[in-house]
Amino acid sequence: MSEIQLEIDGKEVSAAEGMTILEAAQHVGLYIPTLCHHEKLEPYGGCRVCIVEVEERGWKKLVVSCVYPVQNDIIVRTRSEKVDRIRKTIIELLMAHAPDSPQLVEMAKEYGAVRDRFEKDPSFCIHCGLCVRYCAEVAKKNAIGFVDRGINKEISFIPEIAAKECNDCKECFPLCPTSYLQACYVLTQGLAFPSPSVEPTSEE
């Protein structure tokens, strides 16, 4: 019941029920690239870079390994031609937003992604959600969240909470793959942190 047998890149792997493919692969030292994954956080499936091919009873499909639970008798390929091609496109699309992110540049080299394939839209945030989720799940401060939706979605600090909590924490800073978070923090600080004497109070 609890042990699940599967094959990843030709290697027999046993995993506990409820583990994701990504966890099972990392457990035996197989590398799958990720951007939005963090071991302390709940799986999110935001960046899609960890996409892999799963073959189940002869049927192949593409799944996102960081949210796909392991199953018995599946064959996982982390580097098929198709997977590489899709990963390359995902990286190229992300690079339209953050062309100089070190992590993306590194991956682009590996998969032959062309930095300027898509028209630049330098919003710098790639919506990996690491800062937002870290703040909610680990730091439990809820100082930063997403606002708006679709192409207008962006991260935003709550100034009142950020002014109190962030200066002593900043644990989310090293998580950001693009350094946009730091820029957003400085902007919030400059625009909205009140000086202590004029801080509005809302008691009741």
Next chain:
Amino acid sequence: MENDRIDQIIDKHHGEASSLLQILLDIQSENSWLPKEALGRVSQKLDVPLTRIQHIATFYKAFSLVPKGRHEVHICMGTACHVRGATRILDTVEEATGLKPGETDLDLKFSLETVNCLGCCALGPVINVDGKVHGKMSPVKTAEALKTYE
């Protein structure tokens, strides 16, 4: 909006965090927008982080985080209205009120929004003011209709 009234609305939904959306909708329909203080109150009472409320309130177009005018003008930009001249209607309203879609004027008289279909294409071009549908509009009729609102 009074804190007491917000508390009443929250109590009506038994103070459950799962009713957040309904509570926000109730506040929105009563107050026509969601003031920051109200969101803070809801966050406190339901024990839901403000970031989450902010995410939801900015996600749905039904919510407004800025004050709305006394009269909400919705102009249909759907296909049927478009081919019958919705753009000219929009131009007329923009000129008469001095607003662009999404804006509210300083004395809070009108808020202007465009919508993608009001569902009564046979009446196109259609505008909707405070829930009342004005069909088969022409620029002249539109300007006349707007004058009746104070």
